[in-house]
Amino acid sequence: MMGPSSTGAPAAETLATPPTPPGSLTSPPRSREVLSFLDALRRWRDDLSAALGRLDRRAQVASRPDDYLADVQLAMSLTESIDRRTEELIAAWDSGRVGPDELAKIAELIWGRLPDALGNPTAFALSEASTLAAALESRLSARLSADTIAGSGAAGRIAPLRETLQRCRQLVETLGAARGHADTEADRLAAGLEKALNSAAGPAAAGAEIDRIADAAEILERDLIKEVGLRSVVQREAVELADRVAAIERIEAEVHVTADRCRDKIADPPRLGIPEVHALGAVPQPPANAAGADAWQRARAEQAAYAARLDLVARALDEAARRYAAPLDERAELRGLAEAYRARAGAAGLAEDPQLDKGFAAARTVLYQAPCDLAAGRDLVTAYVSAVQRAVGSTDAPKEPPVPHVKPDSASTQTEDQT
DSSP: OOOOOTTSOOOOOOOOOOOOOOSOSSSOOOHHHHHHHHHHHHHHHHHHHHHHHHHHHHHHTSSSGGGGHHHHHHHHHHHHHHHHHHHHHHHHHGGGOOOHHHHHHHHHHHHSEEEOTTSOEEEEEHHHHHHHHHHHHHHHHHHHHHSTTTTSSOHHHHHHHHHHHHHHHHHHHHHGGGGTTHHHHHHHHHHHHHHHHTOSSOHHHHHHHHHHHHHHHHHHHHHHHHHHHHHHHHHHHHHHHHHHHHHHHHHHHHHHHHHHHHHHHBSSOOOOOOOOGGGGOSOOOOOOTTOOHHHHHHHHHHHHHHHHHHHHHHHHHHHHHHHHHHHHHHHHHHHHHHHHHHHHHHHTTOTTOHHHHHHHHHHHHHHTSSSBOHHHHHHHHHHHHHHHHHHHHHHTSOOOOOOOOOOOOHHHHHHHHHO
C-alpha cells in the first residue's frame, strides 16, 4: 500500500497479485494446500471488490466517464464470476470435511471454466479471470490517475461543492437587497469550479484549485448563514421585546392598583416608588433590509441593552408588588385568625364569655377600619388568641375523680332515713 501522493492525487492502494491455485485438473490438491489457497483467495477477492468500487466511483466523476465504462463493466463481471466460484469452493471445502472425491471436485472448480451471469461457460478459468481482473484494475487506476478530475484527489468534493454553492445562492436570495458582494462571490466561485474541471493543467493543479474553491465556498456559506441568522434574531427579538413590554405594562397597572389599595386601607403603608415601563422608550427595531451587517449588529446590541433594562424594571415591579401586597395579606390573615379563634371559643361553650367577646370586638374594630393600624391589630389578635387558649384550656381540664362509695353503718342509715 502506498502513502498519499505529493501531487494531491488520492492515496493509491496497490492490489496484490492473485494467489496461485494448487494442483491441476488431473492432480487434485492436498487438504493443506486447499485451506491455504482459500484463505488467500477470500482476502484477495475482498480487496479486488473494494478496489473496483473505488475506481468505479472515481470513473463516475471523471472528465469523460464513458471512456471507462467498458473496462469497469468487464472488471465487475469478472469479479462477480470469481466471487461465485469462491463461494462454490468454500461450500465444497465444507470446513475441511473432504476426501478424495471432494478434493477432485475442488480441482474441477479451481481449474474448470467459470460460468457467466447466465450460467454459460466462459473462456476463463479462475486463475485466468483473476489475472485479467487484476490487470483491468491496474489499467483503470493508471488511466484515472491521469484524468484531470478523477486523478485530482478532489473528485469526492465536487458534488458537495456544487451543493454548497447552491445553498449560497439561496441564502443570497434570502438576504435580498442586502446581499452585498455575496452573489458576485458565489458566481465567481462557480465559474472557477467549471474552469478547474475543464482545465488542461493536469490533475494536481485541478485538485489544488478545487480544494481552494471548496474552502472558499465553505467560508462564504458560513458568513451568509451568520448574516441571515443575525437578521432573523433581530427581527424575532423585536417582536418578543414588544410582547414583553406589553405584558410588563399590564403588571405595572396591577401594581398601581395594589399600591393604591394599600395606601387607602393600611395606616403607614410602604414608601416605595413604582417604575414606569414607558420611561425605557420604544423597543429597538430592525434596520432597513438594505442595511449592511454593521447596522444589524448595532441593532442587536441595542436590543440586548434594552432587554437588560427591561429585566431591571420587571424585577423592581415584582418587589413593589410584594411590598404593597404584604400588609393587605397580613390584615386578611389576622382577620381570619380572629374569626377562627372565635369559632373555637363558641365550640367550647364560651360564645357569650364577656371578656372574650370584648377582646374579639376590639380586634375586629381595628382590623375592619380604614386605614388599618396593623401593629395595633396584631397586638389585639395576639391577646385574643392567648385569652381563648387559656379559657378553652381551663374548660378542657380533666374532672376530679369521684369520692369512693362507703357503706353506711346501721346508725347512720337510720339517721339518713329520718332526714
